[in-house]
Amino acid sequence: MATTKKVLQYKEPEKHYDVVIVGGGLHGLATAYYLAKYHGVKRIAVLERRYIGSGGSGRNTEMVRSNKRAHETLPFYKDSLAMWDDLSAELDWNLMVQKKGIIALAHSDGELASMRMQSDSQRRAGIKIDMLDNQQIKKMVPSLDVSDQTALPVLGAQFHPEGGTVHHDAAVWGFAKSAARCGVDICVGIEVVGFNVEGSKVTGVQTNIGDINANKVHVAVGGYSSEIARMLGVKFPVVTMPMQVMTTNIMAPFLNYYVASPRLHWYTQQTLKGDLILGGQLDPFSSWNSYTTWEECSERVATILEYFPDLAHGRVVRSWSGLCDCTGDSAPVMGPSGIDGLSLDIAWGYYGFKATPACGKYSAEYIATNKVPENIKAFSLDRFFNRQRVREVIL
Numbered sequence: 001m002a003t004t005k006k007v008l009q010y011k012e013p014e015k016h017y018d019v020v021i022v023g024g025g026l027h028g029l030a031t032a033y034y035l036a037k038y039h040g041v042k043r044i045a046v047l048e049r050r051y052i053g054s055g056g057s058g059r060n061t062e063m064v065r066s067n068k069r070a071h072e073t074l075p076f077y078k079d080s081l082a083m084w085d086d087l088s089a090e091l092d093w094n095l096m097v098q099k100k101g102i103i104a105l106a107h108s109d110g111e112l113a114s115m116r117m118q119s120d121s122q123r124r125a126g127i128k129i130d131m132l133d134n135q136q137i138k139k140m141v142p143s144l145d146v147s148d149q150t151a152l153p154v155l156g157a158q159f160h161p162e163g164g165t166v167h168h169d170a171a172v173w174g175f176a177k178s179a180a181r182c183g184v185d186i187c188v189g190i191e192v193v194g195f196n197v198e199g200s201k202v203t204g205v206q207t208n209i210g211d212i213n214a215n216k217v218h219v220a221v222g223g224y225s226s227e228i229a230r231m232l233g234v235k236f237p238v239v240t241m242p243m244q245v246m247t248t249n250i251m252a253p254f255l256n257y258y259v260a261s262p263r264l265h266w267y268t269q270q271t272l273k274g275d276l277i278l279g280g281q282l283d284p285f286s287s288w289n290s291y292t293t294w295e296e297c298s299e300r301v302a303t304i305l306e307y308f309p310d311l312a313h314g315r316v317v318r319s320w321s322g323l324c325d326c327t328g329d330s331a332p333v334m335g336p337s338g339i340d341g342l343s344l345d346i347a348w349g350y351y352g353f354k355a356t357p358a359c360g361k362y363s364a365e366y367i368a369t370n371k372v373p374e375n376i377k378a379f380s381l382d383r384f385f386n387r388q389r390v391r392e393v394i395l
């Protein structure tokens with residue numbers, strides 16, 4: 001039966017908070033939830049200039065996994081992936097978690113060797129990983145062409161059985177609703193345009209409706225961290241690049257796994273609804289554009305059709321794009337900003353959705369205790385100045 005009861009009531013902001021969170025994406029909402037629920041912080045506001053989930057949180061391709069490269073970051077991603085399992089029950093909201101498994105294809109001996117090396121360090125961190133030969137791949141994904149007739153033939157794959165998908169909109173609503181029920185004020189249409197800093201300490205934010213005082217301010221603005229840097233008069237080591245995604249018409253179920261080709265920059269999954277999500281690479285230029293282009297769409301479709309020829313009857317019915325804030329070492333920035341009371345959770349590029357639960361948990365822990373949790377130490381802003389970069393990128 002239909003209900004008129006509102007899942008979430010937005011609030012007008014008060015004049016003072018213990019913690020103000022800038023950005024109503026998943027990271028901001030999750031941080032607010034963990035702060036209120038597990039650290040007993042009472043007066044928290046999430047300030048969102050558009051609508052909740054309007055950034056990368058509502059635009060991503062929903063892939064969750066823990067098979068990252070740098071050994072120092074594996075415990076963080078492992079923790080985050082495991083946390084998704086219990087979140088539907090904890091938030092009392094169905095997040096449609098599907099640990100369907102991710103198959104990453106290799107097209108050269110070099111790639112296979114590199115995947116084997118990564119698999120070893122991932123296994124040592126307790127992450128489940130298998131290597132597949134072409135016969136095994138064909139059995140799992142009969143529609144994939146693993147013959148030697150493709151432009152760059154498939155030579156094997158890495159399989160991450162615990163990886164999969166979570167419904168991104170469901171996650172946004174689950175965290176927002178639960179944070180609000182813990183007393184968090186979720187305020188939409190409120191844009192932060194500046195920060196008030198006295199001496200070396202943040203004392204609040206300037207917004208389109210006036211100043212809001214805060215003991216602590218946390219920044220989780222997705223692709224807009226350079227704007228925040230400009231407001232603070234500092235520089236963050238990020239470059240903003242859009243990423244485009246397409247989706248097809250609805251088809252009968254045929255693809256049970258998330259399949260990716262890291263080398264050729266494409267990945268695809270069939271959603272519960274039946275459409276295929278076609279993901280790929282970043283746009284080649286830095287910008288804040290949100291349009292999609294014929295060039296990107298046609299190139300993506302052509303590359304995926306090379307390996308899934310039966311899809312030739314399918315149609316692309318929709319496309320969209322979102323912003324990715326990228327660092328040179330493909331790892332994010334979390335924790336202290338250099339200004340007392342101002343913490344960061346930024347630069348998540350195209351891989352921050354999977355990290356949502358751990359970002360919320362560890363950001364909340366840092367804000368509440370002023371101690372940087374072990375699992376996010378590698379993500380410090382300082383690493384760019386003392387040459388301790390994360391080895392997420394293989395050169």
Ligand SMILES: Cc1cc2nc3c(=O)[nH]c(=O)nc-3n(C[C@H](O)[C@H](O)[C@H](O)COP(=O)(O)OP(=O)(O)OC[C@H]3O[C@@H](n4cnc5c(N)ncnc54)[C@H](O)[C@@H]3O)c2cc1C
Pocket residue numbers: 022023024025026027028047048049050051052053054055056057058059060061062063064190191192193220221222223224243244245321322323324345348349350351352353354355
């Ligand atoms: C096309 C695409 C595909 C992706 N696919 C995946 C994937 O498959 N798996 C994965 O793990 N990750 C993926 N990502 C990355 C992921 O979406 C992001 O890393 C993640 O959503 C970041 O969440 P967030 O809460 O930090 O930022 P966002 O969701 O971007 O939220 C930031 C919010 O801050 C608000 N804001 C900005 N400035 C201000 C201001 N001055 N005042 C008030 N509010 C402000 C914005 O309006 C926005 O709502 C993808 C990203 C894109 C673009």
